[in-house]
C-alpha cells in the first residue's frame with residue numbers, strides 16, 4: 001500500500017485532528033521538505049498556523065471538504081499549491097484529515113491540454129512559395145526561442161494566429177502552454193480579470209477562492225494577445241508594467257507573482273495612426289514591437305494561391321467526400337484577378353463554396369461565388385464617376401443581398417431612392433443575382 005501511494009504524482013498527507021502528521025507519501029516529502037519527517041511535524045509547521053487552523057476547523061470539526069490555493073515558502077523555492085482536504089471518517093466518527101497536494105504547474109498543464117489547444121500548427125502549415133512566405137518561415141525559426149515580444153501585423157485572414165502558434169511550436173516555449181486571448185472579444189472590465197486573475201473577494205461576484213489569469217496560465221509558455229489594438233488604455237498601462245517587470249498582480253492581490261511568459265501580440269489595426277490619435281500608448285507600442293512580423297496580404301503574393309487551393313481542395317475532398325482533381329484555367333485566372341480583401345480565409349471559403357457545387361472532378365468558374373466570378377479589376381484606380389458609382393452599388397448589393405429588403409437597405413446606404421437604384425442597376429448591367 002505504501003509503495004502504491006508513493007508512486008502517485010499527487011502529494012498525500014494524513015493528520016490527526018490536532019494537525020499532527022500521521023502519514024505522508026514521497027511526493028509530499030519532496031514538496032514540503034524534510035520537516036515533514038520530524039517526530040513533531042504538524043500542519044501548522046508545514047503550512048503556517050493560520051492555514052492549519054482553517055483546515056482543522058473546517059475539515060476536522062465541520063467535516064466539510066476544503067479546496068484551496070496556497071503559496072508556501074518551502075525550501076528551496078516558493079510553492080504554489082492546490083490543496084484538497086477531506087475528513088477521514090470511520091464508524092467511530094472523524095478520525096483525522098486527508099490532504100492532497102498538487103502543484104499548480106501540473107494543474108495548469110492539464111487545463112491547457114483540455115482547453116482550446118488541440119491544434120499544433122507548425123511552420124510547415126504556413127503554406128506558400130512566395131518570397132514573403134519563405135522569409136516568414138526563416139524569421140519564425142530564428143526568433144522562436146527568444147523571449148522578446150513579437151508583434152504580428154497583417155490584414156484580416158492573413159494567418160496571424162497561425163503564425164503565432166507556429167512560433168510557439170517551433171521553439172523552446174513549446175514545452176509550455178499556448179494561451180490565447182482576444183482583446184476585442186471581451187468587455188474591458190472582464191479582460192482585466194481574464195488577464196491578471198483575482199483574489200478571493202476582490203470584487204462583488206468574484207468567485208470564491210479567486211481565479212488565475214491568462215498570464216499565470218501561460219507561465220513558461222506563450223501568451224497570445226490577439227487584437228491588441230482594441231485593448232482599453234488603462235489595460236495598456238497595466239500590460240506595459242507587466243512586460244517590464246515580468247510579474248503580475250492579481251486584482252485584490254497583496255503581492256506580485258513572477259511570470260515567465262513569451263508574449264506574442266497581433267493586430268490588423270494601424271497602431272501608428274492610433275498612437276497619433278492618442279488611442280494607443282506609444283511606450284507600449286515600443287515594448288511590444290521588439291520583433292515585428294508583417295504578413296503580406298494575399299494580393300501581393302498571388303503565386304501562393306495555387307498551393308493554397310490545392311491544399312484546400314484536398315481537405316474538402318475528404319470532408320465532403322468528393323474527388324476533385326483539378327481547376328480549369330478560367331478558374332485559376334479568376335482567382336488571380338481577384339483582390340482578396342479577406343485574404344487566405346476568404347480563399348478558403350471560396351474553395352469550400354466551389355467544392356460544394358462541384359459535380360465532376362474539376363472546379364470551374366461557374367462554381368465560384370458571384371463576387372469573385374464577376375470581378376472587375378478593382379485594383380486599378382479610377383476616378384471616373386460612373387465606374388466608381390457602379391462599384392459602390394455592386395459592393396453595397398454584395399453586402400446586403402439583392403432581395404427586396406436587401407435592395408431597400410442598399411438604397412438607404414447609398415443615399416438614393418429605391419427606384420433610382422433599380423434604374424442604375426439596369427443601366428450598369430448589374431444583375432439581380434444573390435451576391
Ligand SMILES: Nc1ncnc2c1ncn2[C@@H]1O[C@H](COP(=O)(O)OP(=O)(O)OP(=O)(O)O)[C@@H](O)[C@H]1O
Nearest residue numbers: 125126127155156157158159160161162268344345
Ligand atoms: N499561409 C497559410 N497557409 C495555410 N493556411 C493559412 C495560411 N494563412 C492563413 N491560413 C488559414 O486562414 C484562416 C485564417 O487565418 P488566421 O485566423 O490565422 O488569420 P488572422 O490573421 O488571425 O485573421 P483575423 O485578423 O481575421 O483574426 C485559418 O483557417 C488559417 O489556417
Ligand SMILES: [Mg+2]
Nearest residue numbers: 157160161226
Ligand atoms: Mg486572428
